[in-house]
Amino acid sequence: MNLMNPYTIPSTVLLQCVDEETLLFNSANGLFFALNETGAMLWEEMTHATTLHAVIEKMVEVYDVERKQLEADLIAFSQTLVTQGLLSFEQA
Template structure:
């Protein structure tokens, strides 16, 4: 089960919404990252300060996919964000 955490977006990360997708820029490394519509929605909620459990609940309500799959995908996404130093837990 996903732990309830509030993530902190790194100050060197900038984002831009493009339709249903979002592009992230790590200003320190110059690397760009493209987010899917579901990941874009999770990122938007993180920007609002929403905790991980509430993000999960909102994604489950808004997207047509099995809850277990959404939770697993969210966990992988959050770990990748941390690995790329885009967020801190």
């Protein structure tokens, strides 16, 4: 995966917090997707960036995280979001 590829979060995807759970709701298909604590943190950063590279740079600066592990987690997370229709990447 090219970390410099811009991504887009569809406007139909809505974040909600209910009790202590964070969930994404895609109003385009009515499906829900629960985020764990790490996922919620990654999603929050992704809403303020446009590339995975930018997310990594920001998180490495702010949090005490190992870059390699963060990259792997973020790529896996992004791929899941794409599968669920919650994220899309522009072609390089």
